[in-house]
Amino acid sequence: MSIKVNLDIVLSERNMKSKELAEIIGITEANLSILKSGKAKAIRFSTLEAICKALDCQPSDILEYIQD
Amino acid sequence: MNSAKTLYSILNVIIFLLLMGIGLGVFFFLMLLLGIKQDVVNLRVDLINFKTEAMPYVYTVLRLGVYVIFINALWNLRKATKLFLKNDFYNYKLIRVLEISGKLMIISAISAWSIDWISDVFFKFRISIGLSETTLVYLFVIAIGLFLMLISKVLNDAKTMKEENDLTI
Numbered sequence: 211m212s213i214k215v216n217l218d219i220v221l222s223e224r225n226m227k228s229k230e231l232a233e234i235i236g237i238t239e240a241n242l243s244i245l246k247s248g249k250a251k252a253i254r255f256s257t258l259e260a261i262c263k264a265l266d267c268q269p270s271d272i273l274e275y276i277q278d
Numbered sequence: 279m280n281s282a283k284t285l286y287s288i289l290n291v292i293i294f295l296l297l298m299g300i301g302l303g304v305f306f307f308l309m310l311l312l313g314i315k316q317d318v319v320n321l322r323v324d325l326i327n328f329k330t331e332a333m334p335y336v337y338t339v340l341r342l343g344v345y346v347i348f349i350n351a352l353w354n355l356r357k358a359t360k361l362f363l364k365n366d367f368y369n370y371k372l373i374r375v376l377e378i379s380g381k382l383m384i385i386s387a388i389s390a391w392s393i394d395w396i397s398d399v400f401f402k403f404r405i406s407i408g409l410s411e412t413t414l415v416y417l418f419v420i421a422i423g424l425f426l427m428l429i430s431k432v433l434n435d436a437k438t439m440k441e442e443n444d445l446t447i
Binding site: 237241242244245249250251252253254257 | 441442445446447
């Protein structure tokens with residue numbers, strides 16, 4: 211996959227669990243799991259904004275481009 | 279989905295009647311060939327000048343083949359209608375059976391049209407110019423077949439969009 215989601219790293223740095231984050235941003239744990247595993251096809255700006263707000267981070271902390 | 283239920287019922291009736299028709303057709307044709315006299319059904323036999331003895335058999339087998347293809351097309355359409363009744367629109371099986379049904383309808387219509395034309399020209403020594411009722415029916419079946427293939431493609435594209443949407447967080 212070209213875009214890597216580093217959500218796990220940021221969550222461990224903030225000592226937050228996936229379940230907690232999912233509740234805060236208003237998505238299901240299953241959807242958050244899809245995002246973390248890299249199976250998501252797209253992410254809405256509203257979701258990205260909510261994650262960055264909840265984790266107090268920048269989009270570049272969560273998303274990383276890897277050249278194939 | 280009342281229209282789907284009605285279509286399902288109509289398809290069941292048509293398939294049953296076609297199968298019965300084929301069965302009876304084969305039965306009475308065999309009786310004719312074997313020279314068995316019967317007074318149950320009055321058969322109207324067109325004056326067809328078959329060139330060789332094998333021609334009637336070839337002609338009958340080709341005609342039967344076309345009917346079998348058409349029944350197969352209706353059978354696939356019946357399967358598709360069943361899936362529509364379950365509201366399972368993004369099922370790969372539905373997309374596939376609609377495409378197959380469409381293709382089989384086109385094949386059966388073109389084959390039947392060709393057989394009719396060949397039998398008219400070579401066996402009945404008759405050439406028809408212009409649109410007859412039979413030609414319109416064949417064209418209509420081809421149009422229905424193309425429409426079913428189009429619906430299949432539309433549902434396939436919709437399925438792709440839905441999957442992408444489902445994986446948009």
